[in-house]
Amino acid sequence: MKTQAQAIKYLNSLEGKFVDFDNAFGFQCYDVANAYWYHTTGHKLYGLYAKNIPTDNNFTGYATVYNNTPSFLPLPGDLVVWNGNWGEGCGHVAVVTQANLSQFQVIENNWLGGGWVNGKPGWERATRRWHTYDFPMWFIRPHYAKSKPVIESIVKPKPKPTKKKFVLVAGHGYNDPGATGNGTNERDFIRKNIIDNVAKYLRSAGHTVTLYSKKQDMYQDTAYGYNRGDTKNYGLYWVKNKLKPDAVIEFHLDWSGSNASGGHVIKSAYAADGIDKGIQKALQDTVGTIRGITTRNDLLNVNVSYNQNINYRLVELGFITSKKDMDYIKKNLQSFTKAIASGINGKPIGGTPAGKSKKITWAWKGRFTANTLIRVRTTPSTKGKAVPKSDWIKKGQWVDFVSITKANGYWWIKFKYPNGANNKYFYCAVCRITDKNERIKKEKYWGKIKWK
Ligand SMILES: [Zn+2]
The missing domain is CATH 3.90.1720.10 (endopeptidase domain like (from Nostoc punctiforme))
Structure with missing residues (x-):
């Protein structure tokens, strides 16, 4: 050693x-x-x-x-x-x-x-x-040999702030309106609708958010510094040196002559991180995506972020030329910007995010035979109303179930009583969820399940 x-x-x-x-x-x-x-x-x-x-x-x-x-x-x-x-x-x-x-x-x-x-x-x-x-x-x-003192990590650890410092940038600016379509342009639409809302939601989750001045164009500012060899005082260089953010997010709308639709995240050759994936997922769940997270090396701020090791991405929120995308964003502005902010945050901000809710029920069928007394309820939840104890499933009795549901830390089955006495569906838990990946077939049931 x-x-x-x-x-x-x-x-x-x-x-x-x-x-x-x-x-x-x-x-x-x-x-x-x-x-x-x-x-x-x-x-x-x-x-x-x-x-x-x-x-x-x-x-x-x-x-x-x-x-x-x-x-x-x-x-x-x-x-x-x-x-x-x-x-x-x-x-x-x-x-x-x-x-x-x-x-x-x-x-x-x-x-x-x-x-x-x-x-x-x-x-x-x-x-x-x-x-x-x-x-x-x-x-x-x-377990190194111990003849010499151990080298400590050369950067001193500091307590990790759970709250982050974000810089949000609206694309384009000054005399450059960016792409136009559906009666607006990138510069004005994003300044008016997007970044204040995303900032609002990020702040509500406790983060510090700075907006790059809406009066400026970070792209032109970065180019100004780049052309003068000044890598400190302009555009993204300035953001890095003055604001020292944990992450920078720049917003755009895409343009296409055809009826292309959907957003995507653009970044440098550094691997996509949680923020990139979070935003991409938010787009997928809302306006839709046209492609996956995309690495580019032909965009100034992307390249500067790579060379300067800045945590940065450029987000195309959808197509300004797509009536569908623009209608969606306008109609769902709050849930849309909240979903984007949640993606940046790494988890939903203020309750359920926009988009699909998580699947908890699967149409898996089988026969459950109890080996103990099992309480029966009218909904698949520990809060569900229980039926009279005389109608619970007793040891040795079986029911045929039509689906399984994950709730309150238990797997629940949905069934009708086999004697047909009551033609309604009822529910009972058949096991606690203990498997790390929540696979029902890995659990120990309060009885036996024969899958169909
Ligand atoms: Zn743009």
Whole structure:
């Protein structure tokens, strides 16, 4: 086992190299992790998918697996493992070089998919890069040799504010109205209707929100600084240096000559984070989406956000040329902007979000035979009115059910009494929900279920 200092020194030496530990499939994320891990601990990492590293390997006695939490601070030298939402289902693995509570830096292979291209080792070298946290996410820390003092994470941890500082930007401005359609233009419509409302809802959730001046155009301001080589005082540069936001969200409306409809989120090559995904989901649940979260490198503010490591995205809220989109936004302005704000917030603001409610009932059929006395109610809820005790289901009795419902921490079945005495549907709980993924078939019932 190496000391932490030796491990970090080796890790840093990998940057910029083509690292292929197993001589297979070019420069996979696994290769940097394994080269580092083998050098540091003398153990190899096994398994097919990076996401399964924490469970495919036995770290007992030489390393500790930590689940990421909002207060967890990785240390240099920790392996970091991404879940299956990444790497086309395989997850991802990298090695941490430094971290604070809002982001961490790694050295890694194949983040951009250039490790193995057209059946040959590709162009992507081991790269140093910042990432944001995700859940679940795992950090694996070697039990380093103790001859030297442990290096603390170089950025001092500070208590993570649960409330964030957002900057909202209305696209276009000054003499540039942006796209026009349906009797309005981007500049005016977004200033008048969108950003104040999104700000209102974010503030109601306790966040600090600053609007980029409506009298200005952040794009033109950024370009002014960019053209003068002034990366401090104008546009998005100024936002970063003066406002120091946790995230910047710029709003636009799309334009199309045809009848295209739906919004989408645009961002730099940094991986989409919770805010990007939250907004995209809000669009999907409201005005609809025309495509998924899209990486672009031909937009000034997107590129500046990438170079300056600013948490930024540009949101196309829908098509200004689509009567359907514009009618939807105008008619549902409050629920729409609340849904967008909830997406930014990471969870619903002020009760149920706009859009679809979560599914709790499935038309799964079967026969339930009780092994104890089961209370029967008129609705699938612990608040539902109970029928007289004489009509409860007794041990050994069965009912055929037509659907299952998840409510109040129980699974409920919907059934009629088999004797036909009462032609109405009734409900009873058949088990508590204990399975982490809430799968009824993983539960222990108060009796037996034969599925049909
Ligand atoms: Zn625009």
